[in-house]
Amino acid sequence: MSHTAGQDVWLKLESAQPTGSFKIRGIGLACAEKHHHGAQRFISSSGGNAGIAVAYAGRRLSVPVIVVVPETTTARAIALIREQGAEVIIHGASWHEANNYAQDIVTERDAFLHPFDDPLIWQGHATIIDEVMQSALRPGAIILSVGGGGLLCGVVEGLHRHRWEDVPVIAVETKGADSFAQSINANRRVELPAITSVATSLGARQICEQAFIWSQSHPIYSVVVSDRAAVKACLDFEADRQLVVEPACGASLALVYGGERMLQQFDNVLVIVCGGTTVGKDQLRKWWLELQ
Ligand SMILES: *Cc1c(COP(=O)(O)O)cnc(C)c1O
Numbered sequence: 001m002s003h004t005a006g007q008d009v010w011l012k013l014e015s016a017q018p019t020g021s022f023k024i025r026g027i028g029l030a031c032a033e034k035h036h037h038g039a040q041r042f043i044s045s046s047g048g049n050a051g052i053a054v055a056y057a058g059r060r061l062s063v064p065v066i067v068v069v070p071e072t073t074t075a076r077a078i079a080l081i082r083e084q085g086a087e088v089i090i091h092g093a094s095w096h097e098a099n100n101y102a103q104d105i106v107t108e109r110d111a112f113l114h115p116f117d118d119p120l121i122w123q124g125h126a127t128i129i130d131e132v133m134q135s136a137l138r139p140g141a142i143i144l145s146v147g148g149g150g151l152l153c154g155v156v157e158g159l160h161r162h163r164w165e166d167v168p169v170i171a172v173e174t175k176g177a178d179s180f181a182q183s184i185n186a187n188r189r190v191e192l193p194a195i196t197s198v199a200t201s202l203g204a205r206q207i208c209e210q211a212f213i214w215s216q217s218h219p220i221y222s223v224v225v226s227d228r229a230a231v232k233a234c235l236d237f238e239a240d241r242q243l244v245v246e247p248a249c250g251a252s253l254a255l256v257y258g259g260e261r262m263l264q265q266f267d268n269v270l271v272i273v274c275g276g277t278t279v280g281k282d283q284l285r286k287w288w289l290e291l292q
Contacts, residue, residue, distance in 0.1 A: 125154020
């Protein structure tokens with residue numbers, strides 16, 4: 001990958017987390033805190049990696065978990081959530097309906113886990129930068145993917161924690177899930193009418209407010225790639241590293257594999273390989289053929 005990019009590329013392999021994505025960092029911390037404060041059940045409305053992370057954290061903390069997912073959730077994701085011992089309720093045509101239902105069933109003794117908009121989530125994700133710091137690498141820039149902006153907020157928080165506020169972040173999205181890019185352009189938080197990208201893990205129709213606030217006080221570049229480039233990067237990464245990641249992660253990898261010109265101005269580019277386990281190899285190949 002360094003060869004392809006023409007400079008040193010570093011990878012933070014969040015795909016190697018027990019739940020297959022970085023989500024367990026923030027969700028794990030949030031679940032531990034909420035458990036400590038008496039929560040007797042965790043409720044999530046994510047049919048993706050956040051739901052898997054809540055299910056995992058619940059199992060490790062011996063707290064029962066309910067994940068409400070929309071009808072569009074893949075069989076693979078449902079199986080991964082159930083594998084962790086969580087109860088899955090399938091409700092509604094989209095995340096919006098599933099989320100409303102999840103909110104309705106939350107009682108006083110439950111904790112609701114938001115996938116990206118919670119300071120505890122950002123605090124947990126910030127540990128990525130603690131580890132980079134300990135590894136003695138000072139990145140010239142950090143590439144990461146943006147959905148609702150939880151990962152972005154965590155990484156920027158981590159950078160500020162270590163006085164690395166001058167390290168720029170390159171925030172990548174796919175076309176059709178580009179709520180961050182559109183918000184930067186419009187200078188306000190834009191709400192997308194719908195998500196039309198295959199990178200469903202980036203499919204937040206609106207970024208969290210904190211992500212927008214950081215965009216005005218931290219050097220953040222916004223880049224949008226095509227679904228095709230994101231899927232291609234997943235296939236290239238699989239061939240290179242024998243690791244399967246979602247297009248949500250492929251979006252970040254696409255800057256390296258696509259030879260993004262912007263990278264030339266930085267040394268030691270660090271890619272947060274955010275991972276994701278809801279998509280298998282066969283689906284990647286199928287998308288690749290469909291997106292020709
Ligand atoms: C959740 C997720 C993202 C996006 O993270 P946000 O915190 O919502 O910006 C990106 N990639 C993967 C694999 C994810 O699970």
